[in-house]
Amino acid sequence: AEYAISLQEKSPVTASYVAMSVFQEEKLENELKHAKGHAYFLDHSPDDLRCKFECARKAQERLKKEGARVELVTYAGGHGWQGDSFGRLAAGFAWMEQNHGKPERK
Numbered sequence: 001a002e003y004a005i006s007l008q009e010k011s012p013v014t015a016s017y018v019a020m021s022v023f024q025e026e027k028l029e030n031e032l033k034h035a036k037g038h039a040y041f042l043d044h045s046p047d048d049l050r051c052k053f054e055c056a057r058k059a060q061e062r063l064k065k066e067g068a069r070v071e072l073v074t075y076a077g078g079h080g081w082q083g084d085s086f087g088r089l090a091a092g093f094a095w096m097e098q099n100h101g102k103p104e105r106k
Helices: 002-006 053-065 085-099
Strands: 015-019 039-044 069-074
Touching: 002 015, 015 085, 039 053, 039 085, 053 069, 069 085
Parallel strands: 015 039, 039 069
Antiparallel strands: none
């Protein structure tokens, strides 16, 4: 849902914190052109068995290709708010504050 909201043609959202999420590129294909100028902070564990880490890697690659600013951070422990989750949240919100902006729509 986070990706779909951010990729709307006239989305008011300028930055997204996406944690432990799937990235269904095939369902977003027509909307991905709207990623340009948007900031995405991706928070995902390589140990996640529920939402595979490959989803975060694919999202990072494709969103960057479309002109988005993307930061991918990792943590150990698998799916859920493991480790220093509050520290990652703080870092993510700080990063989004510095990197968000009015999306440049194609």
